[in-house]
Amino acid sequence: MSVPILKQGDYLIASIQSALTDSEVLKLRDDLADRVGNFRSRGIVIDVTAVDVIDSFVARSLQTIASTAKLRGAETVLVGIQPDVAVAMVQFELSLDPLLTALDLEEGIAALRRSTGGVDEDGR
Amino acid sequence: MEHAAESVPHVRLPEVDSRLLRELVEYLRQRRTELRQEWVRRITDAQLLGVMTPEEIFLEVTAVYDNYVDALETGSVETLQDYARDLSERIIRRGVETHEVLGIVLLLRDVLARSLFVHYQHDPDVLNRILDAYEPAANRIAVTVGVSFVEERERVIREQQAAIRELSTPVLQVRERLVILPIIGVLDSQRARQLTEQLLMTIQANRAKVVVIDITGVASIDMTVANHLVQTVKASRLMGASAIITGLSSEIAQTLVDLGVDLSMMKTVGDLQGGLEEAERLLGYKVIQAGDE
Amino acid sequence: MADERRVPIVSDDDMVTARAEGRALAAHLGFSRTDATLVATAISEIARNIVVHAHDGEIVLTPVYGDSRYGLVVVARDRGPGIPDVEAAMQDGYGSSNGLGLGLPGARRLMDELHVESEVGRGTTVTMKKWRDRDELERLRERRSDSR
Ligand SMILES: Nc1ncnc2c1ncn2[C@@H]1O[C@H](COP(=O)(O)OP(=O)(O)OP(=O)(O)O)[C@@H](O)[C@H]1O
Ligand SMILES: [Mg+2]
Numbered sequence: 118m119s120v121p122i123l124k125q126g127d128y129l130i131a132s133i134q135s136a137l138t139d140s141e142v143l144k145l146r147d148d149l150a151d152r153v154g155n156f157r158s159r160g161i162v163i164d165v166t167a168v169d170v171i172d173s174f175v176a177r178s179l180q181t182i183a184s185t186a187k188l189r190g191a192e193t194v195l196v197g198i199q200p201d202v203a204v205a206m207v208q209f210e211l212s213l214d215p216l217l218t219a220l221d222l223e224e225g226i227a228a229l230r231r232s233t234g235g236v237d238e239d240g241r
Numbered sequence: 242m243e244h245a246a247e248s249v250p251h252v253r254l255p256e257v258d259s260r261l262l263r264e265l266v267e268y269l270r271q272r273r274t275e276l277r278q279e280w281v282r283r284i285t286d287a288q289l290l291g292v293m294t295p296e297e298i299f300l301e302v303t304a305v306y307d308n309y310v311d312a313l314e315t316g317s318v319e320t321l322q323d324y325a326r327d328l329s330e331r332i333i334r335r336g337v338e339t340h341e342v343l344g345i346v347l348l349l350r351d352v353l354a355r356s357l358f359v360h361y362q363h364d365p366d367v368l369n370r371i372l373d374a375y376e377p378a379a380n381r382i383a384v385t386v387g388v389s390f391v392e393e394r395e396r397v398i399r400e401q402q403a404a405i406r407e408l409s410t411p412v413l414q415v416r417e418r419l420v421i422l423p424i425i426g427v428l429d430s431q432r433a434r435q436l437t438e439q440l441l442m443t444i445q446a447n448r449a450k451v452v453v454i455d456i457t458g459v460a461s462i463d464m465t466v467a468n469h470l471v472q473t474v475k476a477s478r479l480m481g482a483s484a485i486i487t488g489l490s491s492e493i494a495q496t497l498v499d500l501g502v503d504l505s506m507m508k509t510v511g512d513l514q515g516g517l518e519e520a521e522r523l524l525g526y527k528v529i530q531a532g533d534e
Numbered sequence: 535m536a537d538e539r540r541v542p543i544v545s546d547d548d549m550v551t552a553r554a555e556g557r558a559l560a561a562h563l564g565f566s567r568t569d570a571t572l573v574a575t576a577i578s579e580i581a582r583n584i585v586v587h588a589h590d591g592e593i594v595l596t597p598v599y600g601d602s603r604y605g606l607v608v609v610a611r612d613r614g615p616g617i618p619d620v621e622a623a624m625q626d627g628y629g630s631s632n633g634l635g636l637g638l639p640g641a642r643r644l645m646d647e648l649h650v651e652s653e654v655g656r657g658t659t660v661t662m663k664k665w666r667d668r669d670e671l672e673r674l675r676e677r678r679s680d681s682r
Contacts, residue, residue: 136550137550139549169557170571173579173637174582201567201568203477204568207475209575210640211640218481220450220481296563
C-alpha cells in the first residue's frame with residue numbers, strides 16, 4: 118500500500134496508514150524527494166501514528182528523506198511516534214538526526230513554522 | 242512456602258483400605274495422560290480459566306493432577322495445599338475467580354469418579370468400596386484447595402493494597418502541556434521501565450510538551466536506573482516533549498558522573514520549584530516567540 | 535503443547551508477517567505492549583538479514599517456560615553464505631554491502647539473549663530469547679524471599 122502525500126501550503130504531509138514493507142518505505146522516500154523538488158516545499162511532516170515498528174532500515178530511510186530535503190532547504194518532522202515504539206527506538210539506540218520530532222500533526226506543523234521562520238497563520 | 246502451615250490446621254485424609262488405595266492410585270497414575278486431557282477439555286468446555294493461555298492451563302493442570310494423586314496416596318494434603326496457595330497467588334492477579342478454582346477441582350473429582358466408574362463397573366462391589374474411599378478424600382481435597390485459594394486471595398489483596406500505595410507514582414498534570422513525574426522510593430529496573438511507559442502514555446494522553454521528572458525522593462541510583470533515566474528523557478523527546486530532571490542531589494549527580502552518564506544531554510535543575518519555572522519558561526517562550534514575530 | 539509458529543522468509547512481505555506473528559505470540563503469552571514491540575523490532579532486523587544477506591530462510595517462534603516465568607524464543611535459520619567473523623558482526627557498524635551494521639547489535643539490545651551460530655558457506659542461525667516481565671505478585675514474592 119503506498120503512502121498518500123498531501124500538499125498543504127508550503128508543506129508536504131505524508132500519513133503512513135499501516136505497517137510498510139521495505140519497498141514501500143523506499144517508495145515513500147523517493148516520492149517525497151520528487152515532490153519536495155517539484156513543489157519547492159519548505160517542510161515535510163511524516164505521520165507514523167500507525168507504524169508499529171521502526172527498525173534500523175526505517176530509521177535510516179527517514180534520515181535519508183530528511184537530509185535530502187535539507188539539501189533543498191526543507192525541514193522534516195516526524196510525528197505520532199507511539200510510546201512503545203519510542204522505547205524500542207531508544208533501546209535499539211537508533212538515531213533520527215536530522216529529523217525533528219513532535220507529538221502530532223498540529224505540533225509538527227507548529228514546529229515547522231518555528232524552524233522555517235514562517236509566520237503562524239493562526240496568529241499564535 | 243512457609244505460611245502454608247500457619248493458618249490452616251493440619252489436615253489428614255480419612256484412613257482407607259490400603260490395598261484398595263494403592264490400586265486406585267496406581268490406576269490414576271496409569272491413566273494420567275488421558276485423564277489430564279479429559280480434565281483440560283472439561284475446563285475449556287466450561288469456559289473456566291479464560292484469562293489463562295492454553296499453555297498455562299496445561300502446565301498447572303499437570304501439577305495439580307500429580308499433587309492430587311499424591312494426596313490420595315499419602316493421605317496428606319500439605320503438599321497440595323502449598324501448591325494450591327502458590328497457584329492461587331499466581332492466578333489471582335490475572336483475575337481468576339473463586340468459583341473457577343472450585344469449578345476446576347470439582348471437575349477433576351468428577352472426571353476421576355467417572356473414570357473409576359467405567360473401569361470398575363463390571364465389579365459393583367469393588368466399585369462401591371473404591372468410591373466410598375474416593376469420595377470423602379476427593380471432597381476433602383476440594384475443600385482444601387478452595388480454602389487455600391480464598392485465604393490466599395485475602396492475603397494478596399492486603400499485600401496489593403500496601404504495594405499499590407508503595408509503588409504507584411502518579412503522573413500529575415500541573416497545567417496544560419506540563420506534567421510532573423515525582424519518583425519516590427526504591428527504583429529497580431522493572432519499576433523504572435514501568436514509570437517510563439506510564440510517563441510516555443501520559444505525554445500522549447495530555448499532549449504534554451514539557452515533563453518534569455522529580456527524583457528528590459530517590460535515595461540512591463545505580464547504573465541500570467541511571468540508564469533508564471537517560472532513556473526516558475530520550476523517549477520523551479521522540480514523542481515531542483522536553484524533559485527536565487529536578488531534585489538531583491549532589492551524591493546522585495556524582496554517582497551519575499562516576500557511572501559515565503552523560504548529564505549534558507539532560508536538562509537538570511536543582512529543585513522542583515526551579516524546574517517548574519524552567520518548564521513555564523520553555524512553554525511560554527514559544528508562545529512569546531510566535532506572538533512577537 | 536508448545537505450538538511453534540513457522541514463517542518462511544523469502545521476500546520483504548514475509549518480514550511483515552514475521553513481525554506480526556512475533557507480536558501476536560508475545561501478546562498471547564502476556565508480554566506488555568512495549569515488550570511485544572521490542573520483539574517485533576528485533577525480528578524485523580534478523581528477518582531482513584535473511585532476505586538481504588542469505589536470500590531465503592525461515593523464522594520459528596516458540597513459547598518457553600522456565601524459572602516460573604514465560605518467555606519467547608525466536609530462531610532465524612538460513613543456508614546462506616554464513617558470517618566469517620561473528621564477533622565482529624555483533625559490533626555496531628560492522629556492515630557489509632550497503633547496511634550500516636546496526637541490525638544484529640540492535641536486536642541484541644532489544645532482546646534478553648541473542649546468539650549467532652554461523653558457518654561460512656553453510657548458513658546462519660540466530661537464536662533470540664525474551665522473558666515476560668515478572669508481574670506485581672512475582673515481584674512481591676521475590677522481595678519477600680529477599681527479605682528473609
Ligand atoms: N543471515 C545472514 N547471512 C549472512 N550474513 C549475515 C547474516 N546476518 C548478518 N550477516 C552479516 O553480518 C553483518 C552485520 O549484520 P547487521 O544486521 O548488523 O548489519 P547489516 O545488515 O549489514 O546492516 P543493517 O542491519 O544496519 O541494515 C552483515 O553486514 C552481514 O555481513
Ligand atoms: Mg541487518
